Amino acid sequence: MAVDRQQVVQWIQAYAAAIRENRDYLTQLDAAIGDADHGANMDRGFQAVLGKLPTVADKDIGAILKTVGMTLVSTVGGAGGPLYGTLFMQAGQAEAGKTEMTDQDVVALFEAALKGVIVRGKAEPGDKTMVDTLTPAVNALKEAVDGGAPLDEALKQAMTAAEEGMKGTIPLVARKGRASYLGERSAGHQDPGATSSYLLVKTAAETL
Amino acid sequence: MAVDRQQVVQWIQAYAAAIRENRDYLTQLDAAIGDADHGANMDRGFQAVLGKLPTVADKDIGAILKTVGMTLVSTVGGAGGPLYGTLFMQAGQAEAGKTEMTDQDVVALFEAALKGVIVRGKAEPGDKTMVDTLTPAVNALKEAVDGGAPLDEALKQAMTAAEEGMKGTIPLVARKGRASYLGERSAGHQDPGATSSYLLVKTAAETL
Amino acid sequence: MQNKEVHLKKLINNPEMVVREELEGVALAHGDLVKVNYDPNFVYRADAPTQGKVAVISGGGSGHEPMHGGFVGYSMLDAACPGAVFTSPTPDQMYEAAKKVDGGAGVLYIVKNYTGDVMNFEMAADLLKAEDIPVESVLVDDDVAVQNSTWTAGRRGVGTTVLMEKIVGGAAEAGYSLEKLAELARKVNANGRSMGMALTSCTVPHVGKPTFELGEDEMEIGIGIHGEPGRTRMKLQSADQIVEMLVEPIVADLPFKGGDNVLAFVNSMGGTPLVELYIVYRKMAEILKGKGINITRNLVGPYITSLEMAGASITLLKLDDEMTKFWDAPVQTPGLRWGR
Amino acid sequence: MQNKEVHLKKLINNPEMVVREELEGVALAHGDLVKVNYDPNFVYRADAPTQGKVAVISGGGSGHEPMHGGFVGYSMLDAACPGAVFTSPTPDQMYEAAKKVDGGAGVLYIVKNYTGDVMNFEMAADLLKAEDIPVESVLVDDDVAVQNSTWTAGRRGVGTTVLMEKIVGGAAEAGYSLEKLAELARKVNANGRSMGMALTSCTVPHVGKPTFELGEDEMEIGIGIHGEPGRTRMKLQSADQIVEMLVEPIVADLPFKGGDNVLAFVNSMGGTPLVELYIVYRKMAEILKGKGINITRNLVGPYITSLEMAGASITLLKLDDEMTKFWDAPVQTPGLRWGR
Ligand SMILES: Nc1ncnc2c1ncn2[C@@H]1O[C@H](COP(=O)(O)OP(=O)(O)O)[C@@H](O)[C@H]1O
Numbered sequence A, B: 001m002a003v004d005r006q007q008v009v010q011w012i013q014a015y016a017a018a019i020r021e022n023r024d025y026l027t028q029l030d031a032a033i034g035d036a037d038h039g040a041n042m043d044r045g046f047q048a049v050l051g052k053l054p055t056v057a058d059k060d061i062g063a064i065l066k067t068v069g070m071t072l073v074s075t076v077g078g079a080g081g082p083l084y085g086t087l088f089m090q091a092g093q094a095e096a097g098k099t100e101m102t103d104q105d106v107v108a109l110f111e112a113a114l115k116g117v118i119v120r121g122k123a124e125p126g127d128k129t130m131v132d133t134l135t136p137a138v139n140a141l142k143e144a145v146d147g148g149a150p151l152d153e154a155l156k157q158a159m160t161a162a163e164e165g166m167k168g169t170i171p172l173v174a175r176k177g178r179a180s181y182l183g184e185r186s187a188g189h190q191d192p193g194a195t196s197s198y199l200l201v202k203t204a205a206e207t208l
Numbered sequence C, D: 001m002q003n004k005e006v007h008l009k010k011l012i013n014n015p016e017m018v019v020r021e022e023l024e025g026v027a028l029a030h031g032d033l034v035k036v037n038y039d040p041n042f043v044y045r046a047d048a049p050t051q052g053k054v055a056v057i058s059g060g061g062s063g064h065e066p067m068h069g070g071f072v073g074y075s076m077l078d079a080a081c082p083g084a085v086f087t088s089p090t091p092d093q094m095y096e097a098a099k100k101v102d103g104g105a106g107v108l109y110i111v112k113n114y115t116g117d118v119m120n121f122e123m124a125a126d127l128l129k130a131e132d133i134p135v136e137s138v139l140v141d142d143d144v145a146v147q148n149s150t151w152t153a154g155r156r157g158v159g160t161t162v163l164m165e166k167i168v169g170g171a172a173e174a175g176y177s178l179e180k181l182a183e184l185a186r187k188v189n190a191n192g193r194s195m196g197m198a199l200t201s202c203t204v205p206h207v208g209k210p211t212f213e214l215g216e217d218e219m220e221i222g223i224g225i226h227g228e229p230g231r232t233r234m235k236l237q238s239a240d241q242i243v244e245m246l247v248e249p250i251v252a253d254l255p256f257k258g259g260d261n262v263l264a265f266v267n268s269m270g271g272t273p274l275v276e277l278y279i280v281y282r283k284m285a286e287i288l289k290g291k292g293i294n295i296t297r298n299l300v301g302p303y304i305t306s307l308e309m310a311g312a313s314i315t316l317l318k319l320d321d322e323m324t325k326f327w328d329a330p331v332q333t334p335g336l337r338w339g340r
């Protein structure tokens, strides 16, 4: 079953709604080990994205995702802006010209997204960042699809892996981003970016 | 009975002690309608005076009082400095060269002191200042001495008049000094300067 | 000092030593521009006296920095006399300062209209007169928060003081006689009006507790620079509403009229940061524009403060060519500098 | 806005409009020196571009005023890009600013070392490179409170930024090539070290509550300019003790040595008034003198702030002739001015 561009739009909308719903929670997580703005930043960005979506809904999936990325880049600020912006721009790059995606295309989308985050932020798994959520999620997704699972099943497995990755950031000592200034004191708190990335995978599982 | 310079020195010492004892009280009064420094200012000045007294104790009464005045002027600051400084400098002027004072000399001392305050501050009775204490005190002193009362009796009457004048400042609306910025809100509080002036008359009654 | 328990949120050692240690810091930091005399305390131009120039001297309680010590230098003050915090200085300070910086053309005292300041400067002036040194004293009483009347202490001197020190300092540098300088200073005072407000109180170090109490949701409109009460205490309002409450009484008082050119001075009471001052400036400019009043010069920053008090004040000075010229003149002091 | 309940002790209207309204105020107050572009937001020199001159651009979260917007003008920045309060600006701001002020000799980005700032400036630089506009980015990471290491985000950029903007701006004005300018900028960073402390927290307007909690008798040593935690939280100490806790790690880090000439910069975090900065300066000067380190230049005041946070920071920059020359060069910006 192919994923069409309307579903991609629904995914973005669902993610925007999830961010809004978890705005205060994300900010609270960021207050503990960062600067208490991750929820507000992401929400500001996705509200702008929602405003932009209608103007590109009839473009190809690549164009839609790139627009999301560019909008985030210019509205989120902080570390989240370039990271999520690059995530979506690279995902769009991978889907350039497509109006439908095969399961393998969806895998490619997430692989490109993760790669974008890594190139931009130079974080490795274990650094207590969104990479800790996205890496296991992308691996699980690829493994399941390659193993012949249907996309909705594969995305569910990705979501489970993402959740584990997110929770796995709790004991970690941050080595990237603002939380790293805390040194040892950053352990014991869940990373806000890892959390918003979990929501991204979760809403994908619900819409794609 | 003449008043000798040793008694004058005792008066100053007694007044310095009274100021120290009432330092917080005076400051508290000034907090209500001024800037909460009258006690601290006067105490700083009289501590300096105590340090200077030994160097002039063998001079004439005029010189002693002038030294007190000049010391106050350069250490008290605010309104209190020039007012009490002028008070003692003018009192000293009136007793220039004297090593003993007759009762009439004591009257002249206080008349000159009050006149100095009035010339310096341009306040009239009823303005809610030290003038409200000193005016009735000087009048009572003069009347009593002129009427033939012994000096200690006359000074006691002056003290009673001073106390009445001091208490009389409570209902007044300030028209001079910092308290005047409060307008009507200054009524209901006893004036700090009127209070320190009462202590001046009181210690005179106890020592001269 | 090490053992004294520190309980104030202030970078100080001993409350009684604040002024002394600050002056030592000023001397160390700005030795190229100013020197400091201790006992009596005054800050004076490193190159003083300037022969043939009228010496301009100001002073007042400490706690309003950079005023006045920060304004000593080329084309502004020749000397500044700092009292204890919020307490006027003593006559020996102003007298000794005058003796140090007098260049033979007389001395101008700039005095903010507080009873203590007025009387202490007056005594210093008397001492100078006794030595036949020509001296003029000019009062600043620009605070419209206080109702004026001839039988009270009158209005307080606030923001216009800073502008006067700059303008008069420039004119003195340009060779004005004492008489002309006093006239110019009185013109500045006659054309300047101010009003301030406080969001928080401040704490005088040696007092150790806030000068006044202000609720979490309250502010004081018309505050004095020593924390004197203002016109009204009220619930917090938006910046725009607060600016209206400051600007309207100022404009009505002079009154400033359409077509007037003004120097607009937005000042922090100390604890309010620059970002907020520009929000204040924005609304002030809008209101003045609506009235046809032209802001031709401005100053934005903490120049006449009340320790760490949060709040702001606005000063408007109606300019003419003479005042504008000396405002623009190069100035080089620790606290205000341009053109050299 | 009129109906929104005001509950912060700040002169603002709407927490979401703070940066916008501040920029409007800046434009109104300093139109002779700077212009403001909105959406994307940046402050730029009124006379930009300067043909043939390298354009020097900085930026960062708002709330540190006068840095950076206040440093736009002759001989300092060509443009400054303000983000939301304490949030780094976005690439479109730095990109559009560069396009506006580029004088054909390339663009130097001055970037404080925070992940967000680094990545956003990097994306802007990528956009310029795609258009063959020469661009160099220089990181400032001078905060000795944070332990450096190659596998973390590294040290934060703080006080040295102000000094770099002045020195590099002066050299750009003097005609330095992009390459030489970047080299000079890296030299400034390599020779500058800072550390700060907080007596109180600050409140980001749109957050509405203090960034961190600090007890009535506590202070934070090694604080970051966004309220990031420092090295230690401890009971209040005397100014002299605090200064020791700041100066010693700074000196040990470079290390600064006897005979070195330094620019000593004592900075207010926003809520601490000038009088306290001079008490800090006094002790700092004493300690440095004891080590044979010469203060040949200085700066004292609120230049890199954290909203209304009370506290101070110290920056030492080891000077050579080149840095000294461009520090001394005339500068004319809203926030720093001398020589013209
Ligand atoms: N170098 C990096 N690589 C990947 N993710 C990062 C990196 N640095 C920070 N992050 C993520 O960004 C999140 C913080 O985002 P946000 O609060 O929006 O930005 P800022 O830290 O600038 O305020 C962190 O929780 C972390 O997951």
Ligand SMILES: Nc1ncnc2c1ncn2[C@@H]1O[C@H](COP(=O)(O)OP(=O)(O)O)[C@@H](O)[C@H]1O
Residues within 6 Å of the ligand: B030, B034, B035, B037, B038, B041, B042, B077, B078, B079, B080, B081, B083, B117, B120, B121, B122, B123, B128, B129, B130, B131, B176, B177, B178, B191, B192, B193, B194, C088, C115, C116
């Ligand atoms: N013009 C004046 N004439 C006489 N007394 C005055 C005058 N102005 C103020 N005072 C007295 O000075 C007292 C305040 O003194 P003090 O607190 O030492 O000075 P300041 O008001 O400068 O802080 C007042 O309580 C009042 O009695």
Ligand SMILES: [Mg+2]
Residues within 6 Å of the ligand: A030, A034, A035, A036, A037, A038, A078, A178
């Ligand atoms: Mg954050």
Ligand SMILES: [Mg+2]
Residues within 6 Å of the ligand: B030, B034, B035, B036, B037, B038, B078, B178
């Ligand atoms: Mg008083």
Ligand SMILES: [Mg+2]
Residues within 6 Å of the ligand: B035, B037, B078, B079, C086, C087, C088, C116
């Ligand atoms: Mg006083």
Ligand SMILES: [Mg+2]
Residues within 6 Å of the ligand: A035, A037, A078, A079, D086, D087, D088, D116
């Ligand atoms: Mg942030």
